[in-house]
């Protein structure tokens with residue numbers, strides 16, 4: 674009996690040491706651990722103050738695509754991206770200090786779980802950045818064909834992705850951000866890209882990429898995941914407190 678007790682506490686100490694060391698993304702251990710923790714979203718909300726300067730307090734990112742929307746993204750995908758950014762497996766463009774802010778803002782695996790869970794719950798931006806060709810145009814139809822042949826098997830018919838399989842949601846994301854990522858992935862410059870995806874888009878021309886991302890950017894987000902004030906006009910009215 675005694676030996677069992679000693680063994681159990683040795684395991685507990687080992688676990689404790691492992692979590693204090695907090696070496697992100699070594700062998701994916703932190704990602705798995707973060708996913709298994711019960712998140713404290715209030716702590717996540719506090720951490721999010723450090724993100725708001727670029728991702729906005731609503732988590733909506735910038736419509737010009739300079740920073741991505743985090744609201745509504747799968748928790749597991751956010752956890753993976755955060756560990757990849759912090760360990761510099763996924764590079765960042767010059768001037769994006771996302772990676773340098775992370776080590777200060779997120780100090781342990783629990784913080785990682787918390788900020789990801791908080792971001793996922795945020796209602797999404799009703800006016801995300803869209804591409805130039807709306808649903809009635811021939812370019813939209815060309816993009817749709819490219820999407821169905823090359824993307825839907827992983828990202829789903831409507832771009833919802835799949836949290837359990839670490840497949841990012843791409844609907845509702847800003848057009849310019851998506852296009853920038855697709856180019857980085859095709860050109861082998863996003864260090865953490867999915868190998869099968871890279872193979873799939875290897876032969877894409879710039880035009881193919883513009884067409885397919887245009888199509889993605891026009892996909893609808895389920896209404897109950899969007900922030901309720903649908904249009905700029907609604908917000909203007911709400912801002913005046915005049916709803917009549």
Ligand code: HEC
Pocket residue numbers: 720721723724725726727728739740741742743746751754755764765766768769770771772774775778779788853
């Ligand atoms: C100084 C600006 C800045 C700050 C502060 C910042 N970020 Fe970022 N973040 C960016 C930019 C820019 C990108 C996109 C980089 C690119 O285009 O490759 C990004 C990308 C990300 C991504 C990848 C999203 C995706 O769809 O793959 C995640 C996740 C993320 N940030 C989370 C955070 C969190 C959480 C915080 C706060 C703890 C934070 N960021 C703070 C600028 C910032």
Ligand code: HEC
Pocket residue numbers: 741753819820823824825826827828839840841842843851852854855865866867869870873874885886889
């Ligand atoms: C074999 C599966 C697969 C296929 C096919 C695929 N993707 Fe992906 N895609 C992924 C995975 C997995 C990631 C996340 C990689 C990572 O961990 O960084 C990703 C990432 C992305 C991202 C970055 C998202 C973000 O938030 O930063 C974009 C944009 C994207 N894919 C668009 C596409 C488009 C458009 C197509 C079709 C032309 C496509 N993908 C085909 C699996 C796939």
